[in-house]
Amino acid sequence: MLKAFLLGAVGYPALELLWRRRTHPSMALAGGLAMVIIRCAGRCRSGLLARSALCGVGITAVEYLIGCTVNRDHRIWDYRHLPLNVQGQICAPYSLLWCGLSAAVLGVTDALADRPTHTKRARHSA
DSSP: OHHHHHHHHHHHHHHHHHHHSSOOOHHHHHHHHHHHHHHHHHSSOOOOOOOOHHHHHHHHHHHHHHHHHTTTSSSOOOOTSTEEEEEETEHHHHHHHHHHHHHHHHHHHHHHHHHHOOOOOOOOOO
């Protein structure tokens, strides 16, 4: 889980820098928690669509909690102009984006998990 958290803690702020050209230290926490959610969902036996929806809900909840504690003045992000927003902290378009990004990550991890593993050669003593 620590590896997943660290990947998200570095990866999400990096994506934000590419997308918005700015980020905030709290996004490392959000990204880390998001990757832990995705990692946990990856262990479920449900289909990809159900796991992606679960991730979208979980990541949206993280975003809302961080928004209500850190982004109360809307200086980090502001979704008030987007449809179906809640207090400008979360909105339907980004919730759907989290589902889609989760599906992509889960799809890659599912594909990697299906790859055949190479077994180590047995050592033979002469």
